[in-house]
Amino acid sequence: MSSRDGALAAAYESAARAQRSKWWQAHWAEAASPLVRAALLIAILSVVLLPIVYLLALSLKTPDQVLEGLFLPTKPTLRNWINIFQNVPLALYIGNSVVAAISGSLITLVITIPAVYAFSRIKIGRFLPGLILGSYMAPPMVPLIPLFFLAKWSGLIHTLPGLIICYSLLNIPVALWLLTGFIERIPEEIEEAAAIDGASVLRTLCQIVFPLMLPGVVSTGLICVILNYNEFLFAFFFTSNTTRTLPIGIALFQGERLVDFGQMAVASLIGVLPIYLTAIFAQKWLVRGLTTGAGR
């Protein structure tokens, strides 16, 4: 009896082993993959971080050390980080960038939120979104030239308000695209109930739809802020000495001086710091904003 039990157990064991090895043959790739995947992720992230870390390393080098062409500084120094504020009005550039980026984004939202509501809920002018998105295909030179002449004529050229108006116009297609994705996820029944209760269209928009859309509005606003902050072409032509934004400041710095890589690295790093902090702390909002379009 007991020997039969033992034989049975042995047979069972060997069958299980066979099955396991079969499973192993079919699924070796998946079983080995946690390690492979971790290695891949590390490889990808090091490529992603390489330029940023290199800038950081450069910012700690003296011009002589830069010429050695090594990755890490041999004698790290904070000289660049201190000198930069004497050489370039960096605080002014960053201030201009922040003001232009945030105000532009707010005006874009004020223009597009009521419009999205009209398209999606009142269902009028539905041919417009396609047309506006189509205009986004055109290179940025298309609006640049005429708006440049308009700004020159109206005296808004080289002023921050002029740049802010441009930014608020430029991002309309993006904001329209993102906000449509958000408003269409809000069930219409709630508004219908409000309408039956006698709420006016404007009241429904302000007190019911807008609060429900708020997460989407924040995501859209953030994305517009970042697009504005990084914008180069319009800032190049619509600003002058005291109204320069950061990307222009960095680009001109590159042109003006005998290239001092260390200083340039510091300027770039200080400039992107606000954006990187936003990216890290508002990751959830940014990803949500970027992905509403793809989900449709």
Add this chain to the structure above:
Amino acid sequence: MNSLAKASRKSAPHSVSPNRRRVGLLLLLPLIFAVLFSAAYPAAYLALTSISKSTMGKPFISWVGLNNFVSALQGDFAWSLTRTALFAIPTSLVQLILGVAIAVLLNSKMRFRSLGRTLLLLPLMSPPVMVGIAWRVMLHPTGGFVSRTLGQFAWLHTPSSFLGEMPWAILSIAAADTWQWTPFIVILVYAALQTLPAEFEEAARIDGAGYPRILFAVQLPLLAPALIAIYLLKLILSFKTFDLVYVLTSGGPGAETSLSSYKIWQTLFQDFNLGMASAQTLLLCLIVTLITLPVTWWHRRIQRTASL
């Protein structure tokens, strides 16, 4: 029931009450006003300047018909358009493939996934000018560590200057562009992957399919419409590449890397030839439309078959 719903949806525009319509128009007013300034007026201005002799200082000197278009196509702008297409189409494709691979990786259960996602956002958020500068210093002939590191391998033929020699200059722009934009594609593909119902994967797994099989036979075909839409978006963005060229190569060596947007910028602010720049811009828009049209058509077809 279904047909009833369809009918009611069809009649919806007519059932908008006059009052609601009036409020709706009021809500649209700011947008209409903005579009007049940002799209209608520029389009008209562009069309008119393109058929005139116009300089930056003095627009509309005289009407010249299609002369600007003809001389743009006879000059080196035609070559610049070709070069832009040769740059945009393959780099977007490479970025799409890389993006899908990384999104699939991030979609699997693993440690540090959310950290990885956060760090991936950084290139996308960086100003193109800063990206350009970072790559420029890395590739610099005397101080850059890329040239230095590669130079240590004697058997490797490396150029003395990455940004001053073809094909290295255009490859450098492509590399910087890929660094910056692949994360964007990753995020979009990742979101699309998450919209797939888990049942498909489970059913395939029960049938004994391994993950590679599931990916290629089940998930990617389901995602095809989204992937084509993402490719289209990146293609359009690639055709607009300006900042990277400006910072990395300024169009050199010679005019080898002057992509169309940069070329138009040169016509405008170095030659001050507004009429010619407008004609070039319209030609670029035409080419973008012609190239994206088949992709749009393909997208529509796949979407239709997917919904059947």
